[in-house]
Amino acid sequence: MSDTHAQTVPYVRKTMVEQSPPPASEIGVVKWLRENLFSGPLNIILTLISLWVVYWVVSHVGPWLINGIWDADSLSECREIRNATMGEGTSAACFGVIGERWQQLVYGFYPKEAYWRPVVALLVFFAGLAPVLFASLPRKLLYFTMASPFLMFMLLWGGSIWGPIAVALGFGVGYAAIKLISPINGLLGTVAAIVLPILYWFLIAGPLAGAVNSVLPIGLEYIPSKDFGGFLLSSIIGVAGIFLSLPLGILLALARQSDLPIIKWCAVTFIEVIRGVPLIVWLFTASLLLNYFLPPGTNFDLMLRVIIMVTLFSAAYIAEVVRGGLAALPKGQYEGADSLGLNYWQSMQLIILPQALKISIPGIVNTFIGLFKDTTLVVFIGLFDPLGLAGAIRASTEWNGIYWELFLFIGIMFFIACFSMGRYSLYLEKKLQRDHR
């Protein structure tokens, strides 16, 4: 065999083949259609079925949307307009309800003359959030971010401005404790930074705010939590839950990985108990059961209780998501950090968490979106979220019997919020991509 083609075996290429354009069947619309829609009998059938479903939905919903009536003050007026202009039985939405009641869906029972306050609070929220979300903005803006929760509180609830300022000072107390005592004794400084602010909040903050207020009463009109409703309520619970549950969830995930058995088992018990019980049960616990355990006469704001429960609930989920990220990191990263002499908190802060959180972004955002939508469950404990208000609107004589239009509006509002969170998560993932070879 070997001698048959002996003369062809040594071979050296003299001319290189240049790149040439692909044939026409490999590019363009036709190729795309053929590959994606009509690549085989099954796919042809599926494509045709899909086209029919799309047509069916559009042909039913389309006219309803296009014929929508925007200027009407009640459902019966809507029907009169429809019968007069389009004839009886035509499918037409009655968006008049949104035109007339959107403020109620957005603000709940918040006083009309104070609508500007949630709007400004929203602007403060975005301004505070921007430097956190986009690293290209100047870092100095983060000081505004730190102040923004207090600003938003002042705007939304009102009352004396000295209350939030006195509370904010507590963090200053903690910071001062760490700056002054830590150089002398590290452990003492940490303990002082936790204990002193708590003592301050319980003993000094209240009287201090009261005293300053009696001298210099500045503030906005106080608006009680029971007046909050609609998207305002959902957003406050959702945003507070999101921003409080992330750090708590990370700490829980680290605690669950701890070498110290007590810390580890506390974290595991907490996570399993919280995850094992439906959120609605926790909300009922917050609204009903807690009253039995608290001393009689204590008035513990229901909205605050709900925020705490929602936070704990989503923190348990975040903890598990982050634990997944921590487990996905190669052991070498921990060893690399250790071998350089970084201590536990340094290696977590600088090496482990940045990578673990990056891996966990989709899961974390997923949990956040779930949390935001779960805020609609508060309707069952008597808070008026958008769905609760939709019920109230439908109970009124003018709009009795309307539902699609309201739910469509509520759905779109939620979709905008959740979709933007999802998009941001994609942006962040892409931005943090490091292994582009």
Add this chain to the structure above:
Amino acid sequence: MVELTQERTIDRSHMQVSDEVAIEIRNMNKWYGSFHVLRDVNLTVQRGERIVICGPSGSGKSTLIRCINRLEEHQSGDIIVDGTELSSDLKNIDKIRSEVGMCFQHFNLFPHLTILENCTLAPIWVRNTPKKEAEETAMHFLEKVKIPDQAHKYPGMLSGGQQQRVAIARSLCMKPRIMLFDEPTSALDPEMIKEVLDTMIELAEEGMTMLCVTHEMGFAQAVANRVIFMDQGQIVEQNEPTEFFNNPQSERTQLFLSQIIGH
């Protein structure tokens, strides 16, 4: 095996072994569960020594050097590094780790940081070096390992050999007095082994105390002053390289050497 000695002459003027003890290991034992990985290991390393540890896989050689900076915990016996005894005291552990550099088989660079950030991280956070000074030191060592132009890239964009040289530079930025190498060339393509070994040889020429777990016998012959052969968690034989390779005493060593050099 990569032949090194034909291509370059080793400058031995700074390779001096002093009487000062850098690492002392006495009657050290370690178990993984019920498996006795390291059995009664005794080893004294003097400052300036270049020790190569070899042996079949599972012989405990990696575990031994990982015990020296407490990536693994030993259960009995003493390990004294630079006069500090390794105990469960976290302060001592962090101190020893900041004095002892380590290079891993899989580099363990931090993929979310640039090469420069990888090198300046520990000096800034552990040694409280000002950022600018840390960056100058880092550039100095990156030049030394011949990749200063990659400083602002991410580890994922570099070849394996370049990554391992960055890992060496990263350790050097902490100005360690001892360097540990845990199979630094085992995960590399043959073409890249040489560039890493060259860097290690340069380090040896400057008088660094080195402990290397490696199968590069050419490297051992070129720079080591002592070769240790381990099997089943024990030090079976140690000798200076010429004697070790030409005249191995134990049967196990002879078998091992015939397997890795014979072909």
